[in-house]
Amino acid sequence: MALFGTNGVRGIVNEELTIEMSMNLARSLAAFLQNRGKKSQPTVVIGTDTRISGMMLKAAAVSGLLESGILVIDVGTVPTPSLQYYIKNRQEIDAGIVITASHNPREYNGIKLIAGDGTEFSREDEKAVEDIYNAGEFKAAAWSKTGSLCFESNCNEEYLTGILAIIDRKAIEKKAFKVVTDTGNGAGSLTLPDLMSRLGCKVMALGAQPDGTFPWRNPEPLPDALKEAVAVIRDAATSFDLGIAQDGDADRAVFIDEKGEFIDEEVMLAAVEKYILHKEKGPVVTTVSTSQRFTDIAKDEEVDIYYTPVGSIDVGRKMVEVGAVYGGEGNGGIIYPRHQICRDGAMAAVLVLEMLAHTGMKASEIKDTVPTYFNEKTKIKIAGDLKTVMQTVSDKIKKDEKEIGCLNIETIDGLKLWFAGGWLLIRPSGTEPIIRVTAEAKIKTDVQKYLEIGEKYLNEFAE
Ligand code: MG
Numbered sequence: 001m002a003l004f005g006t007n008g009v010r011g012i013v014n015e016e017l018t019i020e021m022s023m024n025l026a027r028s029l030a031a032f033l034q035n036r037g038k039k040s041q042p043t044v045v046i047g048t049d050t051r052i053s054g055m056m057l058k059a060a061a062v063s064g065l066l067e068s069g070i071l072v073i074d075v076g077t078v079p080t081p082s083l084q085y086y087i088k089n090r091q092e093i094d095a096g097i098v099i100t101a102s103h104n105p106r107e108y109n110g111i112k113l114i115a116g117d118g119t120e121f122s123r124e125d126e127k128a129v130e131d132i133y134n135a136g137e138f139k140a141a142a143w144s145k146t147g148s149l150c151f152e153s154n155c156n157e158e159y160l161t162g163i164l165a166i167i168d169r170k171a172i173e174k175k176a177f178k179v180v181t182d183t184g185n186g187a188g189s190l191t192l193p194d195l196m197s198r199l200g201c202k203v204m205a206l207g208a209q210p211d212g213t214f215p216w217r218n219p220e221p222l223p224d225a226l227k228e229a230v231a232v233i234r235d236a237a238t239s240f241d242l243g244i245a246q247d248g249d250a251d252r253a254v255f256i257d258e259k260g261e262f263i264d265e266e267v268m269l270a271a272v273e274k275y276i277l278h279k280e281k282g283p284v285v286t287t288v289s290t291s292q293r294f295t296d297i298a299k300d301e302e303v304d305i306y307y308t309p310v311g312s313i314d315v316g317r318k319m320v321e322v323g324a325v326y327g328g329e330g331n332g333g334i335i336y337p338r339h340q341i342c343r344d345g346a347m348a349a350v351l352v353l354e355m356l357a358h359t360g361m362k363a364s365e366i367k368d369t370v371p372t373y374f375n376e377k378t379k380i381k382i383a384g385d386l387k388t389v390m391q392t393v394s395d396k397i398k399k400d401e402k403e404i405g406c407l408n409i410e411t412i413d414g415l416k417l418w419f420a421g422g423w424l425l426i427r428p429s430g431t432e433p434i435i436r437v438t439a440e441a442k443i444k445t446d447v448q449k450y451l452e453i454g455e456k457y458l459n460e461f462a463e
Pocket residue numbers: 102103247248249250251252
């Protein structure tokens with residue numbers, strides 16, 4: 001059984017994701033760490049987001065770990081990047097578990113594994129844990145070798161201190177920004193408003209009570225869920241400089257400008273890229289689905305750019321490999337390696353404030369610092385095996401390459417077709433029977449043209 005999706009194990013609690021799974025996955029992780037042979041009693045850190053099923057799944061995972069002889073450190077309710085930072089700073093820790101379903105709706109939860117250096121588990125290591133899980137190849141320790149559990153309450157504080165230590169605090173404080181934070185009752189409620197206050201910002205904190213029923217809004221920070229934040233900013237009686245919203249586990253951040261307009265995540269990723277590359281030159285990494293803006297800026301700044309399959313795991317791994325100075329995905333996932341190599345919603349927020357402080361621009365001017373592109377996405381539900389369909393589609397497109405005006409085909413993840421005016425990405429989902437089609441171009445009408453090319457090849461396999 002395939003356990004891991006694009007971002008760990010996810011499912012509806014007590015239907016798709018049970019305490020047995022949590023326990024067995026923890027046992028499998030223990031066996032995986034012990035099989036590596038370094039120690040019989042490795043150390044694992046565990047934490048949760050604010051979901052109400054978090055405690056239940058954590059207790060099961062902790063039992064599985066202790067039974068296997070693991071030394072467990074429970075860091076409580078934390079943003080995912082906070083736990084990752086805790087691990088990064090400690091040599092003696094071998095892995096981490098975050099009980100979180102990130103941006104998924106209330107009824108979901110998930111289990112995400114973190115490597116001993118604080119980065120996300122690699123796909124190969126996930127597969128190795130999954131194989132142990134499926135084969136049931138884990139065993140209980142002898143009574144005298146069962147594990148121990150201790151609690152750590154300083155994880156979030158250490159995380160915030162780490163961020164504050166690497167940014168131009170003075171420049172931000174001098175600006176005395178007025179910000180609205182919307183952490184949507186998620187784990188970021190424990191960190192983002194506090195961090196903003198410490199940077200001398202005047203903060204209106206919305207949805208800042210940690211609450212796993214998510215009464216304020218859905219954990220996914222989509223425009224529809226952020227109407228209140230937008231209304232507060234648009235209110236003529238207020239004069240906020242920026243709105244910042246995070247997803248349920250606070251590894252992603254999205255931004256609203258001082259006029260109450262959403263800043264496109266692709267625009268923000270590229271704008272911060274430009275800002276960072278002005279300070280330090282070095283390679284940058286992103287996924288094949290990221291906007292051309294990211295590529296244009298890397299070219300302008302004359303740095304190397306690397307593309308990976310979709311998913312922050314792959315971006316992070318590549319960044320380690322090439323020594324990147326910046327990276328991320330166009331969904332609000334900014335990765336700044338001077339802090340750590342993972343998506344980090346608080347680090348992103350502070351980088352944006354620092355950028356505003358240093359450049360003197362308003363949030364609404366950020367979009368003017370990067371090239372304009374048009375981008376559209378669609379998805380097609382497929383009947384039949386995705387792999388076979390992708391192969392057939394690939395063969396057909398390769399045959400028609402010249403005829404449809406395609407200049408080049410990349411296969412890093414799915415099929416990326418390059419045209420004179422833009423690109424088209426045809427990519428199978430890792431978790432659902434769908435194929436995603438994304439197109440981007442300088443000219444709006446080209447986007448539609450490319451999408452139609454994609455649909456032309458896929459429609460015959462549509463359900
Ligand atoms: Mg997340």
